[in-house]
């Protein structure tokens with residue numbers, strides 16, 4: 001028997017803390033429950049959407065149909081050899097707790113992704129990344145329910161269409177519901193502290209040998225110094241993607257803005273630091289109507305209370321306009337609407 005709740009508040013299930021009501025809601029805690037829910041959805045011809053950690057979404061005030069809240073747990077070693085361990089993790093596991101667990105086991109590979117809010121099942125959807133590591137670097141495969149084929153499938157890394165803050169799952173309109181992810185981690189650590197803010201922090205330590213735990217601690221310290229904890233200040237991390245421009249556009253921008261921050265990426269393009277662009281337009285620390293721009297990192301929009309999603313989007317549009325007016329660069333919003341037009345996983 002499925003425990004479906006009606007008119008459920010989703011205020012505590014989105015890190016922006018906006019009021020939202022789900023017409024009906026089911027916490028999915030096992031694959032058996034999910035299979036049962038799928039049969040029910042098909043039988044009733046219901047609209048549905050999939051909610052994960054709610055840390056990267058723009059939630060609507062009313063969410064029609066059935067909201068499936070993924071809470072399938074479990075961490076198990078599925079294979080290992082002298083160099084690597086392969087770990088399968090349930091979609092409903094908390095991402096940061098999983099990172100902590102791996103660090104405690106001295107399994108290297110995801111310590112740079114410490115403190116990223118959200119659950120494991122959503123981590124491939126936007127290919128979470130920070131401090132020089134993306135999830136695509138360690139993901140072997142994932143298991144998902146394929147709504148199109150009405151069956152469970154397994155997709156390997158190369159089938160997931162990973163890109164910067166992007167994957168197949170953002171382009172298939174909720175076709176796949178991720179139930180578990182398998183990661184390949186190193187038993188023999190290769191430390192990655194190439195990211196400047198991390199390197200600066202590590203350089204201050206007197207140690208000669210840097211451990212996985214040291215990198216984890218450094219990432220936590222650097223993040224805490226500039227990103228707000230969603231349990232204290234409501235936010236969804238970076239609100240805009242870092243935009244890419246051509247090398248030619250970048251050279252042109254440099255003539256007028258000699259301090260502009262950009263990094264060369266593939267295809268002769270340069271990725272600009274959106275936080276720097278927004279900062280230069282004077283938005284850092286701005287607030288109005290219960291929404292604002294975080295005082296230590298202009299890329300993060302915050303909700304201080306009493307606002308609606310429309311207030312936030314109004315602010316976002318003003319920021320986009322001012323950045324466009326000054327730099328002729330269009331900023332793209334990173335969090336995803338919930339629900340998407342079609343069935344979705346966020």
Ligand code: EPU
Nearest residue numbers: 130131132237238240241242261273275276279297298299
């Ligand atoms: N900067 C400013 N002012 C600001 C913010 C940034 O001048 O208000 C400058 C910084 O001084 C630095 C540059 O912009 O020179 C880049 O800043 P930072 O190192 O903080 O990284 P980011 O590009 O702003 C990205 C990710 C973060 C991730 C960090 C570290 C995106 C959209 N954001 O931010 O991801 O933690 O790099 O790897 O790619 C997230 O996705 O929620 C998130 C926090």
